[in-house]
Amino acid sequence: MKFAVYGRISRDRVGAGLGVERQIADCRELVRALSGEVAAVFRDDDISAYSGKHRPGYEALLEAIKNREVDAVAVWHQDRLLRRTIDLENYIEVCQPLNVATHTVKAGQLDLTTPAGRAVAKTLAAWASYEVETSTDRVKAAKLQAAKAGKSSGGNRAYGWLQNGMEQHPDEAPVVREIIKRFISGDSWNSIALDLNERNIPTAKGKMWTAINVSNVAQLPRHYGFRSHNGQEYKAAWEPLLSQDTREDLLLAIKRGQAIHGKRTYARKHLLTGFIFCGVCGNKMSIINAQQRDGSYSPAFNCRKKDHRGQEVGCGKVKRKKDPVEDLVIDCIMYRLDTPELGELLAGGEAETPELKQLMRDHESQSQRLQEILSLYSTGEMDFNEYKVAKTTAQDRLEALGRELERKTSKRTVANIPAGQTVREAWEKSDLMWKRQLVDALIEKVLIYPKQPGDGKARYKQWIFNPDRVEIRWKA
Numbered sequence: 270m271k272f273a274v275y276g277r278i279s280r281d282r283v284g285a286g287l288g289v290e291r292q293i294a295d296c297r298e299l300v301r302a303l304s305g306e307v308a309a310v311f312r313d314d315d316i317s318a319y320s321g322k323h324r325p326g327y328e329a330l331l332e333a334i335k336n337r338e339v340d341a342v343a344v345w346h347q348d349r350l351l352r353r354t355i356d357l358e359n360y361i362e363v364c365q366p367l368n369v370a371t372h373t374v375k376a377g378q379l380d381l382t383t384p385a386g387r388a389v390a391k392t393l394a395a396w397a398s399y400e401v402e403t404s405t406d407r408v409k410a411a412k413l414q415a416a417k418a419g420k421s422s423g424g425n426r427a428y429g430w431l432q433n434g435m436e437q438h439p440d441e442a443p444v445v446r447e448i449i450k451r452f453i454s455g456d457s458w459n460s461i462a463l464d465l466n467e468r469n470i471p472t473a474k475g476k477m478w479t480a481i482n483v484s485n486v487a488q489l490p491r492h493y494g495f496r497s498h499n500g501q502e503y504k505a506a507w508e509p510l511l512s513q514d515t516r517e518d519l520l521l522a523i524k525r526g527q528a529i530h531g532k533r534t535y536a537r538k539h540l541l542t543g544f545i546f547c548g549v550c551g552n553k554m555s556i557i558n559a560q561q562r563d564g565s566y567s568p569a570f571n572c573r574k575k576d577h578r579g580q581e582v583g584c585g586k587v588k589r590k591k592d593p594v595e596d597l598v599i600d601c602i603m604y605r606l607d608t609p610e611l612g613e614l615l616a617g618g619e620a621e622t623p624e625l626k627q628l629m630r631d632h633e634s635q636s637q638r639l640q641e642i643l644s645l646y647s648t649g650e651m652d653f654n655e656y657k658v659a660k661t662t663a664q665d666r667l668e669a670l671g672r673e674l675e676r677k678t679s680k681r682t683v684a685n686i687p688a689g690q691t692v693r694e695a696w697e698k699s700d701l702m703w704k705r706q707l708v709d710a711l712i713e714k715v716l717i718y719p720k721q722p723g724d725g726k727a728r729y730k731q732w733i734f735n736p737d738r739v740e741i742r743w744k745a
């Protein structure tokens with residue numbers, strides 16, 4: 270008798286932990302005991318016979334039977350061969366006309382030639398199907414139950430949390446808080462990703478951050494005390510990392526960003542972003558949150574060596590605290606504004622059109638509106654939902670006005686100092702947009718040079734800072 274031996278490994282109960290090689294060795298033993306010879310060996314690795322996935326080894330076995338290359342089949346258990354009743358029907362159809370017998374290590378001969386034998390085989394297959402189906406149901410039910418109980422779903426570790434899913438990660442949880450706080454206050458996902466990479470803070474998988482990663486981490490329901498299951502959210506059993514209000518604010522900020530720039534966020538919150546360049550390589554410097562000696566973070570201009578794709582963009586040799594640079598530039602502007610040349614430059618701008626005046630008035634009143642909304646909410650005259658709607662509407666309007674103003678006035682000076690105000694007073698009273706326009710009117714670029722020996726002793730106002738390492742290139 271020429272035997273075909275078939276082995277299959279999968280994660281199911283019968284034969285669990287039994288490797289294909291072991292199954293095949295047992296089958297060879299069986300064939301020897303039956304005084305047969307092994308003519309062919311077929312195997313499938315880790316493919317469940319139930320899932321209906323294509324099983325190349327099994328297909329080849331059927332071919333070998335049809336071609337009369339074998340007279341009998343040896344398997345470890347019927348489960349290995351057939352789990353679905355439909356498989357069995359098919360198998361019987363192939364084997365019966367050729368009188369091919371099937372022997373199993375565990376249960377003896379599977380007699381498919383008599384009605385009684387086939388009934389046994391069918392019953393076995395039916396039970397196997399039943400077991401798989403109920404175990405799938407059991408798994409589903411158990412998962413839903415775990416979700417309702419708010420238990421962690423297991424799987425990959427979420428950033429900010431320990432593997433058990435219940436406790437916060439001591440180093441990562443503060444990063445999660447930082448990410449969300451910064452996005453709400455106007456940073457873009459991209460700038461946060463760049464900054465985390467700059468600070469050598471890796472993702473949960475030890476990789477570099479991308480804008481998408483950062484956005485995904487910020488929006489994980491688990492931070493806010495929820496766990497999701499099949500698109501539903503359930504109250505989690507763990508302590509939330511952040512409040513529900515923070516989540517609302519985040520959603521609002523995301524919505525705002527999407528309304529303005531597709532998926533990107535409108536983030537221009539620093540006076541000198543875009544004006545500062547590296548004195549060594551000429552790279553435009555970006556703003557990062559640099560860690561101070563006391564462990565806190567404060568913004569700094571930084572020449573990035575590589576962008577987030579790893580492409581070289583700069584020398585990476587220059588970094589300077591933002592605040593003293595900004596103060597220095599403002600002081601210089603105030604000083605320069607007193608000179609006749611600058612007065613002429615400013616006066617040389619086109620006169621404001623009525624339309625522009627109206628825009629600026631609208632912008633101003635919209636800013637006030639936003640302040641009002643905030644005070645109404647803080648005094649309890651507005652509930653959170655009303656506040657959300659009002660705030661979004663006002664912010665959207667304000668930002669739309671801001672963009673329109675910036676577009677209309679981009680190449681022109683708007684630094685008209687109102688009568689009776691000094692430049693300094695006008696500066697203090699104006700918003701960031703006005704200030705940036707003034708900077709744009711006056712300054713071509715600001716270059717920052719590397720520190721030199723002795724700079725540690727240099728003082729500028731409250732900072733350890735040497736103004737000589739900053740060069741302002743004026744437009745006039």
Ligand SMILES: [Zn+2]
Pocket residue numbers: 547548549550551552572583584585586587
């Ligand atoms: Zn550089």
